[in-house]
Amino acid sequence: xxxxxxxxxxxxxxxxxxxxxxxxxxxxxxxxxxxxxxxxxxxxxxxxxxxxxxxxxxxxxxxxxxxxxxxxxxxxxxxxxxxxxxxxxxxxxxxxxxxxxxxxxxxxxxxxxxxxxxxxxxxxxxxxxxxxxxxxxxxxxxxxxxxxxxxxxxxxxxxxxxxxxxxxxxxxxxxxxxxxxxxxxxxxxxxxxxxxxxxxxxxxxxxxxxxxxxxxxxxxxxxxxxxxxxxxxxxxxxxxxxxxxxxx
Amino acid sequence: xxxxxxxxxxxxxxxxxxxxxxxxxxxxxxxxxxxxxxxxxxxxxxxxxxxxxxxxxxxxxxxxxxxxxxxxxxxxxxxxxxxxxxxxxxxxxxxxxxxxxxxxxxxxxxxxxxxxxxxxxxxxxxxxxxxxxxxxxxxxxxxxxxxxxxxxxxxxxxxxxxxxxxxxxxxxxxxxxxxxxxxxxxxxxxxxxxxxxxxxxxxxxxxxxxxxxxxxxxxxxxxxxxxxxxxxxxxxxxxxxxxxxxxxxxxxxxxxxxxxxxxxxxxxxxxxxxxxxxxxxxxxxxxxxxxxxxxxxxxxxxxxxxxxxxxxxxxxxxxxxxxxxxxxxxxxxxxxxxxxxxxxxxxxxxxxxxxxxxxxxxxxxxxxxxxxxxxxxxxxxxxxxxxxxxxxxxxxxxxxxxxxxxxxxxxxxxxxxxxxxxxxxxxxxxxxxxxxxxxxxxxxxxxxxxxxxxxxxxxxxxxxxxxxxxxxx
Numbered sequence: 179x180x181x182x183x184x185x186x187x188x189x190x191x192x193x194x195x196x197x198x199x200x201x202x203x204x205x206x207x208x209x210x211x212x213x214x215x216x217x218x219x220x221x222x223x224x225x226x227x228x229x230x231x232x233x234x235x236x237x238x239x240x241x242x243x244x245x246x247x248x249x250x251x252x253x254x255x256x257x258x259x260x261x262x263x264x265x266x267x268x269x270x271x272x273x274x275x276x277x278x279x280x281x282x283x284x285x286x287x288x289x290x291x292x293x294x295x296x297x298x299x300x301x302x303x304x305x306x307x308x309x310x311x312x313x314x315x316x317x318x319x320x321x322x323x324x325x326x327x328x329x330x331x332x333x334x335x336x337x338x339x340x341x342x343x344x345x346x347x348x349x350x351x352x353x354x355x356x357x358x359x360x361x362x363x364x365x366x367x368x369x370x371x372x373x374x375x376x377x378x379x380x381x382x383x384x385x386x387x388x389x390x391x392x393x394x395x396x397x398x399x400x401x402x403x404x405x406x407x408x409x410x411x412x413x414x415x416x417x418x419x420x421x422x423x424x425x426x
Numbered sequence: 427x428x429x430x431x432x433x434x435x436x437x438x439x440x441x442x443x444x445x446x447x448x449x450x451x452x453x454x455x456x457x458x459x460x461x462x463x464x465x466x467x468x469x470x471x472x473x474x475x476x477x478x479x480x481x482x483x484x485x486x487x488x489x490x491x492x493x494x495x496x497x498x499x500x501x502x503x504x505x506x507x508x509x510x511x512x513x514x515x516x517x518x519x520x521x522x523x524x525x526x527x528x529x530x531x532x533x534x535x536x537x538x539x540x541x542x543x544x545x546x547x548x549x550x551x552x553x554x555x556x557x558x559x560x561x562x563x564x565x566x567x568x569x570x571x572x573x574x575x576x577x578x579x580x581x582x583x584x585x586x587x588x589x590x591x592x593x594x595x596x597x598x599x600x601x602x603x604x605x606x607x608x609x610x611x612x613x614x615x616x617x618x619x620x621x622x623x624x625x626x627x628x629x630x631x632x633x634x635x636x637x638x639x640x641x642x643x644x645x646x647x648x649x650x651x652x653x654x655x656x657x658x659x660x661x662x663x664x665x666x667x668x669x670x671x672x673x674x675x676x677x678x679x680x681x682x683x684x685x686x687x688x689x690x691x692x693x694x695x696x697x698x699x700x701x702x703x704x705x706x707x708x709x710x711x712x713x714x715x716x717x718x719x720x721x722x723x724x725x726x727x728x729x730x731x732x733x734x735x736x737x738x739x740x741x742x743x744x745x746x747x748x749x750x751x752x753x754x755x756x757x758x759x760x761x762x763x764x765x766x767x768x769x770x771x772x773x774x775x776x777x778x779x780x781x782x783x784x785x786x787x788x789x790x791x792x793x794x795x796x797x798x799x800x801x802x803x804x805x806x807x808x809x810x811x812x813x814x815x816x817x818x819x820x821x822x823x824x825x826x827x828x829x830x831x832x833x834x835x836x837x838x839x840x841x842x843x844x845x846x847x848x849x850x851x852x853x854x855x856x857x858x859x860x861x862x863x864x865x866x867x868x869x870x871x872x873x874x875x876x877x878x879x880x881x882x883x884x885x886x887x888x889x890x891x892x893x894x895x896x897x898x899x
Contacts, residue, residue: 229500230665255703256668274670275658277533292666 201312201328205345208352209307212383214408216241220251221403225293228396234291235404243305245417249425256291260422263301266337271422278419287339294368294389294399298339309336310343320355321373323348340367351375353384366392378406431802435809445785446814449778453818453877454825456771460764460869461826467760468860469837471753475718477853478749479742481555484523484712486725487745488513491738493709494745499528499664502707503737512731513711518724523550523712526698530661530669532691534649541645542690543659545698548632554714557692558631560679562643564601566593566625573624579617583609594643594680598622628653629677636694638676644688646678653677657691663702671701682849768876776880779811783884790888791896804888808881815877819870833859 217240225232235252239245246263250256258273261281268281286298298304310330318327325346332338341362346355357370368391372384385403415421439446479485493501503509505524513522526545531538552558571584587593590608595601601622605614630653632640641651651657655675663669673693681687699705715724721741728739743750793803837858840848845855 225666227665232666259668272660272668272670275660275672277658277660279660291668292662 201314201326202307204314204326204328204347204352205310205312205330206307208345208347208354209305211352211381212354213240213243216410216412217406217408218410218412219403219406221401223291223293223295224400224402225291226398226400232292234293238300239412239416240302241412241414241417243302243308245412245414246301247417247422247425248300250291259291260425261290261297261301262417262419262422264417268297268301269419269422271419273423278422283337286337289399294391294397295401296339299389304336304338306330306343306345309333309338315344317349318346320346320348323350323353323355325349325355351382355384368392374402378403379408381408431806431809434806435813438806438810439813445778445782449775449782449811449814450818450821452771452774452778453815453873454822456768456775456876457819457822457869457873458826459767459771460873461823461866462829463760463764463767464865464869465826465830465833465859465861466857467757468862468865469834469858471757472860473856473858474749474753474853475742478746479718480714483742483746484554485715485718485721485742486713486728487740487742488711488713488728488732489709489738489740491736494738494740499662499702499704499709502664502704502709504706505708505711506706509732513713513728515731516724516727518715518717518720518727519713520716521550521553521714523547523554523714524695524708525710525712526695526702526704526707527709528661528669528698528702530659530701532645532649533658533660534651534655537649539645539648540689541659542686543661543698543701544690544692545695546632546692547695548634548636551692552631554712557640557679560596560681561629561631561640562594562596562678562680563627563629564595564622564625565627565678566621570625574617574621577620577624579620583613583617594678595625596680627678632676632692632694634694635696636676637697638674638693640677640679640692641675642687642690643678643680644684645691646675648688651675651678659701661702664704664707667703669702673697764872768872771873772876772880775877776883779880779884783807783887787887787891787896790891791893794891794893795897800889800891804885807884807888811877811881811884815874819873822873823866823870830859830861833857834861 217238219238219240220235221238222233222235225234233253234250234256236248236250238249239247244263244265248261250259260271262269262271266283268283268286270279270281271277272279281297287296289295290297290300310332313329313331314326315329316327318325325348328345328347330343330345332340332342340359341364342360344358344360346357347353348355353372353375354370355372358366359368359370361367368389371388371390372386373388374384374386375382376385378385383403383406387401387403389399389401391397488503490501490503493503513519524545524547528543530541530543532541533539546557548557566587571588575581575584586609587605590604592604592608595604598618602614602618605618605621609617630638632638639657641649641657646652649657653675657673657675659669659671659673661669679692681690693701695708699707713728715721721743725739725741732739790803794800837856839845840855840857848855
């Protein structure tokens with residue numbers, strides 16, 4: 179009798195191990211991989227257009243999903259501009275003119291500093307976990323890796339700029355290798371492709387992300403993660419307007 | 427043979443002076459009115475063209491290819507030595523002015539507004555459009571009004587000025603003219619000096635590489651700016667660079683077009699290029715010509731010299747299709763008016779010729795009965811009418827010349843709301859008359875055509891003459 183019970187227990191455990199996790203759990207794991215509780219990162223963004231290219235380097239501090247600060251460190255003309263997110267408020271500071279500008283939520287979908295990387299992206303205004311419903315819709319290979327194909331639909335009242343999102347998350351390491359963004363009419367607006375998986379701090383993550391807008395072939399923005407530290411301690415006070423003016 | 431006919435015709439004409447003079451007079455009036463009307467119309471069109479084209483648009487503009495269609499900072503061109511040298515080759519060019527125009531958010535204090543930033547060469551732009559004359563030297567605001575009240579200017583006068591909303595003046599004469607309109611001549615004479623002394627403001631025009639700006643009057647009101655205040659400009663520059671800067675206000679300008687007055691600010695071209703991170707680049711080069719008639723030839727010449735793939739050369743007709751349509755439609759309606767005039771006058775001429783023919787029926791009958799061949803008679807009548815026509819046309823021209831010349835030199839000055847409307851479009855509010863050879867010829871030719879049509883009747887009458895009937899008649 180006990181033997182039958184134990185074998186049943188084992189089979190149950192084994193079977194549960196085989197069941198795929200639900201979509202939300204997958205997304206959660208993928209998100210935690212790139213975020214951590216807090217992070218300090220140095221990144222380079224290359225804006226590519228048919229006739230020109232521009233490179234902007236910046237430093238980014240993040241704490242949870244409520245606080246985020248980005249400081250532009252190059253080129254010289256742009257240096258010193260900072261962008262702050264505090265809960266639901268977005269601010270930008272321009273040292274040349276000494277002005278603190280509040281960014282309206284309507285500007286979230288617009289490109290940051292003239293790129294295809296939106297204001298929403300840099301300030302991580304929306305969270306892929308909290309603001310969306312998740313559904314596992316299949317399995318595909320991206321760049322030779324097996325991935326879960328997950329559809330994200332925004333929840334009611336979420337401050338989200340997209341109508342829907344499809345993510346390809348690798349099964350073995352939960353990397354978000356490919357993402358497609360759609361508007362409310364279901365039209366593809368942007369494609370994101372992650373590559374160059376390297377070891378950063380305590381984990382392996384993709385360090386190169388390409389943002390390709392659908393309506394402008396020949397345009398794209400490449401964001402490269404140069405350096406990152408995860409789970410550093412940053413006080414909430416760091417994310418303030420006063421600090422925006424001082425931070426280096 | 428010809429001389430006899432000519433002689434006959436001449437004598438016929440002067441045989442009945444009254445008849446001759448009536449016919450000649452009707453032709454004279456036709457020509458006279460046609461010339462005056464056409465002189466007026468052509469003068470007005472030229473004024474419209476000159477005002478808008480010469481002072482702002484320029485007869486020709488050079489841009490980077492596709493700029494005019496797209497009008498974004500992606501379409502700029504470099505004004506390097508090679509380019510300038512090529513342009514200098516074209517002889518008909520009287521002047522060129524560089525321009526760098528784009529958009530930016532302007533902010534002062536807590537107010538922000540989207541504005542047009544116009545980078546100009548201050549001297550060249552001034553010689554084109556007289557921008558420095560538009561600088562405001564006297565401006566009335568609340569504190570000025572309080573001072574004036576304290577100095578004894580009656581309340582109702584201040585109220586009247588307030589109501590008129592005309593509170594900026596570019597010069598003493600401008601102030602005098604405007605104040606007279608709103609508070610009457612007497613009050614103006616009494617208070618002008620006082621008003622001027624209290625409302626005087628600093629003003630300065632831009633220097634060549636000035637880092638200051640000139641702000642439109644209405645725009646300065648909205649942003650609450652005075653000369654010396656700082657203005658913040660924020661926007662996007664060339665190739666995605668950020669455009670940001672702080673600029674002192676050097677002066678306030680009154681732009682006639684109210685929409686522009688509310689939106690535009692001027693900067694030196696070098697500062698503008700710096701703001702938008704586009705060193706040595708321009709959005710357009712404005713070109714004025716010595717001889718505007720050679721517009722299309724000059725354009726072709728410029729296109730030949732400059733590289734097709736990189737630049738586009740446009741005439742004002744291509745750039746401001748609205749103005750062209752306006753002038754064309756006015757022109758056509760003018761021509762219609764002219765043709766109505768011709769028809770009316772044509773009937774007048776026809777009437778007198780008809781009268782003349784019927785009157786001389788007996789005379790013609792006698793001539794034919796005596797043996798004159800009908801065609802010869804017809805020929806003499808024809809010559810008579812031709813001589814009459816020339817008499818009429820030449821005297822019409824001579825009569826119209828002094829009147830036209832007077833209005834060419836002293837054009838009618840428009841006032842009131844009509845003048846304001848014209849000023850808004852940047853057109854000088856005058857009605858000048860044109861002084862050109864071409865329309866004199868055209869009108870005379872048209873009148874001749876009408877006369878020829880009118881002559882057909884008497885000629886027909888002569889050829890179909892029933893000798894017996896006319897003798898008895």
